[in-house]
Amino acid sequence: MAEPVVAIVGGGPAGLRAAQVLAEAGLRPLLLDEGHRAGGQIYRRPPAGAERPATELYGFEAGRARALHDLADALAPRIDHRPGTMVWGIAPREPVGFDLDCLGPAGHGRIPVDRLILATGAMDRTLPFPGWTLPGVFTLGAAQIALKAQGMAIGRRVALVGAGPLLPLVAHQYAKAGATIVAVLDVTPLGAKVAAAPRLAAMPATLAKGVWYTLRGALRGVPVRAGVRAVAVEGDRQVEALAWEDSRGRRHRVPCDAVGASFGLRSEAQAADLAGCRFVFDPLTRQWQPERSAEGRSSHAHVYLAGDGSGIGGADVAELQGARTALALLADLGRPRDAAREARLDRRLDRQAGFRAALEAAYPYPHHLVEGIADDEIVCRCEGITAGAIRRTATERDAREMNRLKALTRTGMGRCQGRVCGHAAAEILALTLTVPVEAVGRLRGQAPIKPIPLREPA
Amino acid sequence: MEHLTVDVAIIGGGTAACAAAVALREAGLTVALLEKRLCGAGASGVNFGGVRQQGRDLAELPLSRRARLLWDGLSAKLAEDVGFEATGHIKLARSDADMALLEAYARDAAGHGLDLQLMGPNALRAEMPWLGPAVVGASLSPTDGQANPRVVGPAFARLARRLGAEIREHAPVRHAAHDGTGFAVEAEGVSVRSRTLVNAAGAYGGAVAGWFGEAAPVAPLAPNMVVTEPLPHLVTRSIGVVGGDVYVRQTRRGNVVLGGGRGTADSVDGLARPVTATSLGAGARTLALIPDLAHAHVIRSWSGLDGEMPDHIPVIGPSATTPGLVHAFGFSGHGFQLGPVVGEILAELVTQGRSASPLHPFRIERFAEWRGPYRSDGEIEH
Known part of the structure; x- marks a missing residue:
């Protein structure tokens, strides 16, 4: 019998570890990755020829980044790696399997596969606030990519705003790279972080990532604040300053030319949607994610899930899940099982689950900010739809669900297809209707996952 | 379980169904409309958006001509911009x-x-x-043009509701029957008794007709x-x-x-x-x-899911088996422009037993002995 074709979508920590396990078992998996070099976002590699020392780029993540990059290089001859390749459509095949519609260096292509491991990662969650659409405002993820891929900062004087462990991490990385940071503002309360600290401390390896205080020493003289409210970017045609209100209600303003801002992470789950996976609502992070078993199985018999694309856990968890889901796939193929290895991974994932819960408690999704979004603030920037338009459509035009809101207002109907605005729009809709956010559902995924040229590239 | 008793029950929540609810309320009848998902979310809402007379089957042209007259005033009637433009x-x-x-x-x-x-x-x-x-x-x-299909059906549904129609969404109909005195329609969470019944169930119109012993070979069309x-x-x-x-x-x-x-x-x-x-x-x-x-x-x-008839024109007209039952389904991929007028025609059939428009080509009886082929590889148009 021919070897089954297994495709891994995503070449980050989860995808690479899955590829490693499959290659060790003698399979030659396909690794389809949008990046030009494997590594994913958190360990994104500079283009070949533009490398810089890992310690400068990744800070205290340098060792892990190096290990993963070495793994990618070692795997190269044993897997079918397709860099620069976007999977934009997934359609079921008869009798089993999928056709993957891909856009790569050679143009459009259709790849038949038997089983899928989706390791599609996450992107920043945004929330509208005054000035958030001004040129010079980036997400924290984009600020990181600028640093790691292009070796540059997003501005000369950078303010960082957010809710989530990415905030102190980016601040550290920028400080390490010599960028000028003028403020680091967390919109979630300090109390939550203090309360979560004992649980965070149970994971010494990742402790530094999640703990807030360490920043203060590194950024002496720079305002590092938690519990910040009323954040607003000021500027005429571009970012000129960041204003905020501290936890005691005092107003502050700091001149800057760039702002990095995001409010946690959202799973990039469109591929799982197109593959027909069932979704469940995660109350902790307030988002819909594909259902995933502890071993990484989805609701679909031939689809496996790992990493942030199916539940935000961070890079360390992604590596463990990548390996674990690949073992589950091998077991489903009837390969001999390594029960000890499975158990080891399960134990480590179990410990990480506690850490993840603590991290989420330390950095709760700041849905309280949703109330403060002014009616004239743009929520869907592709289509220029304001918070007021969403609220009016909810009350006056019976939009009680996200796809209906999209149909009536064009929210989420633009180039990003709701990847950027979808969560914020759902929060605004739910709050207006006074229903839980899960009650308004989620935008249905439709191909292409990201824009593709109408004409096939030559 | 909710129980409603009305003059007219409507199965389906597409544009034609919602427009019928509006016209029937305007005629003073009580109406309950049952939609399995959301009104205007099926073929009515996801089509191309063509408002086209040209290229239609000649049998459809009288309806399409009459429908075109409605489009100019539709935004005003619905109190909502439906995006209609006579671009040709x-x-x-x-x-x-x-x-x-x-x-x-x-x-x-x-x-x-x-x-x-x-x-x-x-x-x-x-x-x-x-x-x-x-x-x-x-x-x-x-004189042809285009409009925004996403807003037309929902806007008709809201107007119907403002006029007093009982609209129930997420209420898929399990069964309907005539018990000698009237229709009994069983849907998720609600049952309706009515004197007359409108079958505007799109791709499921054939199944509804089947409950009343009528053959209508509807194929799903996407x-x-x-x-x-x-x-x-x-x-x-x-x-x-x-x-x-x-x-x-x-x-x-x-x-x-x-x-x-x-x-x-x-x-x-x-x-x-x-x-x-x-x-x-x-x-x-x-x-x-x-x-x-x-x-x-x-x-x-x-x-989106539409119903396609073997001869590519819809079923519109009274049932051949059951007095009080009226059909309108199987628009075969080109019902968007017709939706508003089909609503009016359905109301005429309910209130007067006949329509001002020629409906003979659309009678359901044409499928009683249907042995002909599907034209399913043919032109869909829009």
């Missing part, structure tokens, strides 16, 4: 044989009062210099749609072609919508999905017509 509909010929078909159709349409203007290559290029060399001629219907990012305004008219393998329009926002071919329809879960090979094929055919779109990006594709 131009049907392109890609061969001399195509052109001969357009000429023949224009003669027939003239008999129904539809004025079509035939254009040779020079006139066509003078007006639309961006058309590619594959096009050799065209037939223009200046037109395949693709849309680009917003682009500078270029495509001034709604475009079709002889053969129907592609159709193109540019929205007010600037997105270019292109349809053509079929997606996949799953009538069990009620969902239709686009097919990527179909989408790419429609893209290639569009570029042959409009080469300037070569740099456009596709941002989304979609499909």
Whole structure:
């Protein structure tokens, strides 16, 4: 019998570890990755020829980044790696399997596969606030990519705003790279972080990532604040300053030319949607994610899930899940099982689950900010739809669900297809209707996952 | 479980069904409408958005002519901008044989009062210099146009509700029967008793007819749609072609919508999905017509579930087995323009037992002995 074709979508920590396990078992998996070099976002590699020392780029993540990059290089001859390749459509095949519609260096292509491991990662969650659409405002993820891929900062004087462990991490990385940071503002309360600290401390390896205080020493003289409210970017045609209100209600303003801002992470789950996976609502992070078993199985018999694309856990968890889901796939193929290895991974994932819960408690999704979004603030920037338009459509035009809101207002109907605005729009809709956010559902995924040229590239 | 007793129960929540609810309320009857998902979310809401008389089966032209009169005033009636613009509909010929078909159709349409203007290559290029060399001629219907399908059905549903119709969404109908004194309709969470029953169940219209012993061979139909990012305004008219393998329009926002071919329809879960090979094929055919779109990006594709009849015209009219039952389904991919007028016709059939429009070609009895083939590989149009 021919070897089954297994495709891994995503070449980050989860995808690479899955590829490693499959290659060790003698399979030659396909690794389809949008990046030009494997590594994913958190360990994104500079283009070949533009490398810089890992310690400068990744800070205290340098060792892990190096290990993963070495793994990618070692795997190269044993897997079918397709860099620069976007999977934009997934359609079921008869009798089993999928056709993957891909856009790569050679143009459009259709790849038949038997089983899928989706390791599609996450992107920043945004929330509208005054000035958030001004040129010079980036997400924290984009600020990181600028640093790691292009070796540059997003501005000369950078303010960082957010809710989530990415905030102190980016601040550290920028400080390490010599960028000028003028403020680091967390919109979630300090109390939550203090309360979560004992649980965070149970994971010494990742402790530094999640703990807030360490920043203060590194950024002496720079305002590092938690519990910040009323954040607003000021500027005429571009970012000129960041204003905020501290936890005691005092107003502050700091001149800057760039702002990095995001409010946690959202799973990039469109591929799982197109593959027909069932979704469940995660109350902790307030988002819909594909259902995933502890071993990484989805609701679909031939689809496996790992990493942030199916539940935000961070890079360390992604590596463990990548390996674990690949073992589950091998077991489903009837390969001999390594029960000890499975158990080891399960134990480590179990410990990480506690850490993840603590991290989420330390950095709760700041849905309280949703109330403060002014009616004239743009929520869907592709289509220029304001918070007021969403609220009016909810009350006056019976939009009680996200796809209906999209149909009536064009929210989420633009180039990003709701990847950027979808969560914020759902929060605004739910709050207006006074229903839980899960009650308004989620935008249905439709191909292409990201824009593709109408004409096939030559 | 909710119990309603009304004059008229309507199964289905598409544009025709919601427009019927409006017309019946205006006639003073009490109405309950049962929709399995959300009103206007099926074929009514996900179609191409063509408001087209040109190219229709000649049997449909009287209805389509009457429907066109309603479109001018629709935004005012619904108190909502439905995006209707009379951009004209131009049907392109890609061969001399195509052109001969357009000429023949224009003669027939003239008999129904539809004025079509035939254009040779020079006139066509003078007006639309961006058309590619594959096009050799065209037939223009200046009074046709386009609208936003996503808003029409929901707006009719809201108007019906304002007028006092009982609208129940997420209420799929399990069964309906006539018990000698009236209709009993059992839906999820609600049961309805009524004197008359309207079957406007789209792809499921045949199943409903079957409960009353009538054959109506409805096949699921999933037109395949693709849309680009917003682009500078270029495509001034709604475009079709002889053969129907592609159709193109540019929205007010600037997105270019292109349809053509079929997606996949799953009538069990009620969902239709686009097919990527179909989408790419429609893209290639569009570029042959409009080469300037070569740099456009596709941002989304979609499909929706419609019902297709073997002869590609709908069933509209009274039941042949059950007095008080009225059908309107199987619009075969081109019901959007007709929706508002079908609502009026349904109300006429309920209140007067007959319609001002000629409905003979649409009678359900034509399928009683149906042995003919499906034209399912043929033109979908829009």
